[in-house]
Amino acid sequence: xxxxxxxxxxxxAVPGMEICEQxxxxxxxxxxxxxxxxxxxxLGRVVFHQVDTSxxxxxxxxxxxxxxxxxxxxxxxxxxDVVIGKVxxxxxxxxxxDIFGTEMELFRYPFRGVIRLADVTNLKTDLHHxxxxxDIVRAQVVSLGDPQAYYLSTNDSRFGVIYATSNAGYPMxxxxxxxxxxxxTAIKESRKVAK
Amino acid sequence: MLFQRYGPCxxxxxxxxxxxxxxxxxxxxxxxxxxxxxIADAAGSGYVELGRTxxxxxxxxxxxxxxxxxxxxxxxxxxxxxxxxxxSAYCSYSCESTRSQIGKGFSEEERxxxxxxxxAFEPILLLDKYPKCSIDIFVVLLEDDGSxxxxxxLATSLALADASIELVSIVASATVAISPKQEYxxxxxxxxxxxxxxxITVSLPLHATQLCEIYHIGKLSAEEWLSAVQLAVEVAxxxxxxxxxxxxxxxxxxxPSNQ
Numbered sequence: 001x002x003x004x005x006x007x008x009x010x011x012x013a014v015p016g017m018e019i020c021e022q023x024x025x026x027x028x029x030x031x032x033x034x035x036x037x038x039x040x041x042x043l044g045r046v047v048f049h050q051v052d053t054s055x056x057x058x059x060x061x062x063x064x065x066x067x068x069x070x071x072x073x074x075x076x077x078x079x080x081d082v083v084i085g086k087v088x089x090x091x092x093x094x095x096x097x098d099i100f101g102t103e104m105e106l107f108r109y110p111f112r113g114v115i116r117l118a119d120v121t122n123l124k125t126d127l128h129h130x131x132x133x134x135d136i137v138r139a140q141v142v143s144l145g146d147p148q149a150y151y152l153s154t155n156d157s158r159f160g161v162i163y164a165t166s167n168a169g170y171p172m173x174x175x176x177x178x179x180x181x182x183x184x185t186a187i188k189e190s191r192k193v194a195k
Numbered sequence: 196m197l198f199q200r201y202g203p204c205x206x207x208x209x210x211x212x213x214x215x216x217x218x219x220x221x222x223x224x225x226x227x228x229x230x231x232x233x234i235a236d237a238a239g240s241g242y243v244e245l246g247r248t249x250x251x252x253x254x255x256x257x258x259x260x261x262x263x264x265x266x267x268x269x270x271x272x273x274x275x276x277x278x279x280x281x282x283s284a285y286c287s288y289s290c291e292s293t294r295s296q297i298g299k300g301f302s303e304e305e306r307x308x309x310x311x312x313x314x315a316f317e318p319i320l321l322l323d324k325y326p327k328c329s330i331d332i333f334v335v336l337l338e339d340d341g342s343x344x345x346x347x348x349l350a351t352s353l354a355l356a357d358a359s360i361e362l363v364s365i366v367a368s369a370t371v372a373i374s375p376k377q378e379y380x381x382x383x384x385x386x387x388x389x390x391x392x393x394x395i396t397v398s399l400p401l402h403a404t405q406l407c408e409i410y411h412i413g414k415l416s417a418e419e420w421l422s423a424v425q426l427a428v429e430v431a432x433x434x435x436x437x438x439x440x441x442x443x444x445x446x447x448x449x450x451p452s453n454q
Contacts (some may be wrong), residue, residue: 012443015356017200041321042356110259111259159351
């Protein structure tokens with residue numbers, strides 16, 4: 001349940017504006033607390049969410065913009081997001097992926113992700129049998145990783161290669177969990193295929 | 196005199212030093228114009244006019260850092276703030292050029308302004324909420340008629356709020372000049388800045404209890420310094436309140452009416 005402050009006029013907040021005393025409120029996005037008071041940190045509307053029967057969560061929701069900057073998502077991927085990327089490099093222990101979007105929307109800036117050997121299941125052989133440069137993969141973000149890349153995982157049957165081109169240059173279709181077949185030459189190649 | 200001017204002087208007659216008269220009261224600001232969303236491509240942008248001083252600021256981010264920072268994992272877990280200030284080629288009224296070579300890199304003054312902006316805003320942004328990301332601020336000084344850094348701080352504040360970057364507070368700023376006649380001139384323009392014996396610029400986050408930057412150039416006694424800073428803080432508070440009112444009005448205007 002979501003309701004704005006008392007009255008029909010919405011409560012707008014400026015960064016630094018005091019919203020309320022800490023009390024029973026928990027802090028959501030767009031606020032911070034200092035000396036048992038809750039302040040807004042974003043420019044937007046103050047919204048109170050009912051988290052459970054006793055407590056309310058305070059959030060500040062920025063006003064939606066309709067300019068070019070909302071055509072793509074500018075916020076970076078968070079842990080648990082399912083992202084889509086293109087394989088950039090395959091080494092013996094990691095697959096480096098250029099993340100360009102989630103399933104719903106594209107990112108404004110490409111991020112770098114890495115699928116490490118431990119995060120790819122069912123592969124007793126090396127990563128070259130699961131991924132090749134240029135494949136499009138679907139993976140899940142497991143952690144923020146190191147300063148160079150996010151850590152991704154294809155540990156589930158949902159995740160893995162969703163599109164690839166064969167050595168002959170034609171697109172491939174999945175035939176089972178571990179193989180894809182080229183549409184033109186009917187040669188099978190092994191990939192970690194997503195369902 | 197803080198600054199000595201050399202070279203040909205092609206300003207309009209009215210701003211030559213000997214004939215200069217301040218037309219407004221010592222305590223008053225020049226006309227303030229604020230605007231946001233002027234740059235469509237940027238995450239947020241702000242435009243400020245203080246009298247004839249004009250500044251535009253754009254904020255991009257949070258985005259992956261363009262230059263990978265050194266310093267390991269701990270530094271990467273916090274966001275990074277970078278800033279580039281550019282003084283446009285037509286910003287000053289005289290035709291002397293402060294760049295040693297036009298079009299090559301940043302001049303020393305621009306680098307100094309960039310560092311000051313970064314240092315002023317670094318405690319203001321909640322950078323912990325943007326790990327492994329960089330927030331980039333680009334500021335262009337379009338016309339410099341005194342109090343340029345004040346206008347830059349205001350424009351950057353507007354741009355950051357417009358970009359929905361989490362801030363501790365909105366930052367406002369004010370400049371006070373002490374004239375040779377020992378008067379405190381609020382929001383000096385270029386001639387007053389150059390004639391002044393001291394200049395104090397103060398940046399303060401509105402809803403916090405500390406200043407984020409004091410910039411002082413010139414020679415002042417301790418009591419004069421204190422009263423100048425207090426005056427600047429009061430002026431910055433009024434400017435900041437106008438900025439907050441402006442931002443609230445813009446939000447109310449842009450909200451769809453059925454909410």
